[in-house]
Amino acid sequence: MVVTPVTIRPEARAQILDTLQTQKIPADYGLRVGVRGGGCGASWLLGFDLPGPTDEVYVVDDVRVIIDRKHLLYVLDATIGFEQGDEGWGFVVDRQAAVSLS
Template identity: 75%
Template sequence: MLDQPVRITAEAHYQIQNTLNHQKIPAEYGLRVGVRGGGCGASWLLGFDTPGPTDEVYNVEGVRVIIDRKHLLYVLGAQIGFEAGEEGRGFTVEKA
């Protein structure tokens, strides 16, 4: 089993914990990381969810991360970040 299939920047970690606490999201929820679509049109899927039967759950620097087994190869090595700028603010995903 992989220890940490994704990385989370310090700012993203702060924002995730802040959201979990302020929105009073229950402890059984975690950050779902995956892909939507296929081929060149694939986009990243990030959100809070509970694990299902085809999911793997990881503890990445204190954040509960949920990844569907069929998405694991696509998200392996990704870095989740957070940016705030003139165009808005939000989470980013970069794949090495």
């Protein structure tokens, strides 16, 4: 069994694969998952990028996922979804595991 640090919901997977294809993003790119900022002001970082020397690359449900090693602890057990509603549409991230740094 292969363990992956994040889960991608089917609706998010479909949107990611569609974006990769329609925007003609090269196959060596992947979905970068990370955090930006720190403390209470931290926010999720999602975008298409090339892996760098400090990154780990995973394949999650046919989606290439790139995570910087220093972000791995913070994104572990995150679930990436995609929602559409009256306010618009976009990716959402839910993280079940609580990480205490104290």
